Amino acid sequence: MTKRNQTVVSEFLLLGLPIQPEHWNLFSALFLAMYVTTVLGNLLIIILIRLDSHLHTPMYLFLRNLSFSDLCFSSVTMPKLLQNMQSQVPSIPYAGCLAQMYFYLFFGVLESFLLVAMAYDRYVAICFPLHYTTIMSPKLCLSLLALSWVLTTAHAMLHTLLMARLSFCADSVIPHFFCGTSTLLKLSCSNTRVNRLVILFMGGLILVVPFLLIILSYARIVSSILKVPSAKGICKAFSTCGSHLTVVSLFYGTIIGLYLCPSANNSAVKETVMALMYTVVTPMLNPFIYSLRNRDMKGALGRVFCKKKISFSLKW
Numbered sequence: 558m559t560k561r562n563q564t565v566v567s568e569f570l571l572l573g574l575p576i577q578p579e580h581w582n583l584f585s586a587l588f589l590a591m592y593v594t595t596v597l598g599n600l601l602i603i604i605l606i607r608l609d610s611h612l613h614t615p616m617y618l619f620l621r622n623l624s625f626s627d628l629c630f631s632s633v634t635m636p637k638l639l640q641n642m643q644s645q646v647p648s649i650p651y652a653g654c655l656a657q658m659y660f661y662l663f664f665g666v667l668e669s670f671l672l673v674a675m676a677y678d679r680y681v682a683i684c685f686p687l688h689y690t691t692i693m694s695p696k697l698c699l700s701l702l703a704l705s706w707v708l709t710t711a712h713a714m715l716h717t718l719l720m721a722r723l724s725f726c727a728d729s730v731i732p733h734f735f736c737g738t739s740t741l742l743k744l745s746c747s748n749t750r751v752n753r754l755v756i757l758f759m760g761g762l763i764l765v766v767p768f769l770l771i772i773l774s775y776a777r778i779v780s781s782i783l784k785v786p787s788a789k790g791i792c793k794a795f796s797t798c799g800s801h802l803t804v805v806s807l808f809y810g811t812i813i814g815l816y817l818c819p820s821a822n823n824s825a826v827k828e829t830v831m832a833l834m835y836t837v838v839t840p841m842l843n844p845f846i847y848s849l850r851n852r853d854m855k856g857a858l859g860r861v862f863c864k865k866k867i868s869f870s871l872k873w
Contacts, residue, residue, distance in 0.1 A: 566725040567651055568648045568650045568729065569651065569729045569744075570729060570730045571647045571733065572730060572732045572733065573638065573642060573647055574833075575826055581642050584642070585643065588642075589639055591841050592635040592636075592639070594841050595631045596628055596632075598843075598844030598848075599627050599840065599844050602620065602624040602844050602848070602854070603621050603625060605854065606620065615678050619671055619675045619698075619701075620847060622667075622705075624843070624844065627844075630664035631836060631837060633660045633735070634735040634836050635837060637734075638734045654741070655720060655736070658720065658736045658737065658738060659716075659717040661736075661737070666708075666709045666763050667709040669764060669808070670709060670767060672767065672771060672804065672808065673770050673774075674698075676774040676801065677701075677770075678693060679774065679801060680775075680777055683781055712759060712763055716759075719751065719755060722747075723741075723742075723749065723752070724747045726744060726745070728744065730744075731744070733828070733832070734832070737832070738752075764812065768809055775802070803846050804847075807843075811834040
C-alpha cells in the first residue's frame with residue numbers, strides 16, 4: 558500500500574467562509590455586531606437571574622446554565638473567525654485546533670442536555686403542579702446539572718483523544734471556519750474507522766436520545782394540557798413552554814436540516830451556513846426569545862433596574 562505524504566502538522570489553514578474578499582469588511586462588522594449582541598444578551602440573563610430572587614427557581618437555574626453555554630459556544634468559534642477574516646494567513650495551531658474542537662463539542666452537547674433538563678422541568682410543572690417543589694428539589698436540579706457537565710466532558714474528551722492519535726497529511730487546509738470533527742477526519746492519513754464508528758454511536762446517544770426525551774416530555778405536556786377544561790388554562794400552560802419550545806426548534810432544526818436533509822450539490826456551503834446558524838445565530842437569539850416571550854424575565858429586568866436606579870439616587 559502506498560503511503561501518503563505524512564508530516565508533523567504544526568498548524569492548519571482555515572479557509573473560512575465562502576465570501577468574496579471585497580465583502581470581508583462588511584461581514585466582519587456584521588459578525589462582530591452579532592457576537593457582541595450574543596455576549597451582552599446572555600450576560601444580561603445570567604446577571605438578572607443571579608440578582609433577582611424571584612428567578613431562583615429550577616427553570617431559571619437551567620436557563621442560567623444555558624445562557625452560559627450559549628455564550629461560550631459562540632466564543633469558541635467567533636473570535637477566531639473575526640481574527641482570520643482580518644488576517645492574510647488565517648491559520649490555527651494544531652493544539653489550538655484540537656482545543657477548539659473539544660470546546661465546540663463540549664458546549665454544543667451541553668446545550669442538548671440542558672434543553673432536556675428544561676423540558677423535564679416544564680413537564681413536572683404542568684403535569685404535577687402540586688408536587689413541583691417536591692420533585693424539582695435543589696438536590697435533583699444540581700444532580701441533573703452535574704450529570705450534564707460530566708457526560709459532556711467525557712464525550713468531548715473521548716473525541717479529542719481519538720483525534721489526537723491520528724496522523725495528518727501535508728495538506729492541512731480546512732475548508733471551514735473552525736476545526737470540526739468531520740473536517741479533520743478528511744485530512745487524516747490514518748485509519749479513521751474507529752473515530753467514525755464512535756461518532757455514529759455517540760451521535761445517536763448524545764443527540765437522538767435527548768431529542769426523543771424532549772419529544773416525549775412535550776407529548777405528555779400536550780396530553781395534560783388538553784385535559785384542562787378552560788381556554789385560559791390552556792393558554793397559560795402553553796405560555797410557560799413557548800420560549801423553551803422555540804429554542805428547541807432552533808437548535809434541533811438546524812441539526813436536522815444539516816444531517817438528515819443532505820445536499821450533494823452544495824454540501825460544503827450548506828454545512829457552513831448551518832454551522833453559522835447554530836454557532837452564531839441561535840446563541841444570539843436565545844436571550845431575546847426568553848426575554849421577549851417571558852413575563853418573569855421582563856419583571857426581573859424592571860425590578861433590577863428600578864432597584865439600581867433608587868440606590869443610585871440615594872447615593873446622590
